[in-house]
Amino acid sequence: MTEPEMERAEWERMAAEHAMGLLEGDERARAEGLIGADASFAALVDTWQGRFLELDETTSEIPAGETLWARIEGSLPSEARGSARAATTARPPFLASLWQSLPFWRGAGLAGALASLLLLVGVGVFAERAARQPVLIAVLLNDANRPSAVVNAFANGNAELVPLDGIPVPPGRSLEIWTLWDQARGPVSIGVLDAARTVRLKLDNLPRTSPNQLFEISLEPAGGSPTGRPTGPVLMKGTASNAL
Secondary structure: OOHHHHHHHHHHHHHHHHHOOOOOHHHHHHHHHHHHHOHHHHHHHHHHHHHHHOOOOOOOOOOOHHHHHHHHHHOOOHHHHHHHHHHHHOOOHHHHHHHOOHHHHHHHHHHHHHHHHHHHHHHHHHHHHHHOOOOEEEEEEEOOOOEEEEEEEOOOOOEEEEEOOOOOOOOOEEEEEEEEOOOOOOOEEEEEEOOOOOEEOOOOOOOOOOOOOEEEEEEEEOOOOOOOOOOOOEEEEEEEEEOO
């Protein structure tokens, strides 16, 4: 996961927990400071508060009454009805009032719903992080046998090139990225760059990346090779291996 994506996921978690009043100490102070200093974070908090507001509809207190109690007793085995009634009448006044307080039980239900929602947020964040972990990695070495770029291949079939060093590109030339998984097919272009930068590779119509698949970068005329095959010097290359 890139740093901006990690920051976004962290802000989502913090905004959700702040909206529910779960933050404490330094983290709460940080969230309150961000609300005043960053409009995007304040908007996130407002969004989460709006989501929770739908679960927090107010209602007036309604005593449980004898009819409801009779229905509860009716659902119990006959030998448990008397003891259940006795346990209820034996409760201290405070507990008895809680037992018959609809707002109390509504609040308990709301707390459970919010806990479930927070769990879903956490699961989503961790799932996103897992999706950003590569399953295959190719380290591209230059002529000096030094790592100059990395290809990350992910479980969903996507792949990206991440330069580790600056790659000089003369005027009127381009960098072209190639992959080779079948000698009979030959190298296939999966991207053309005017400068070294992180880029998603064009693998949509190609077989899924596999171990020992070759990746390389060549220096080509502006716009890429005119022949569909590498024509310039190969600047770096490497094969894919299973990520640790």
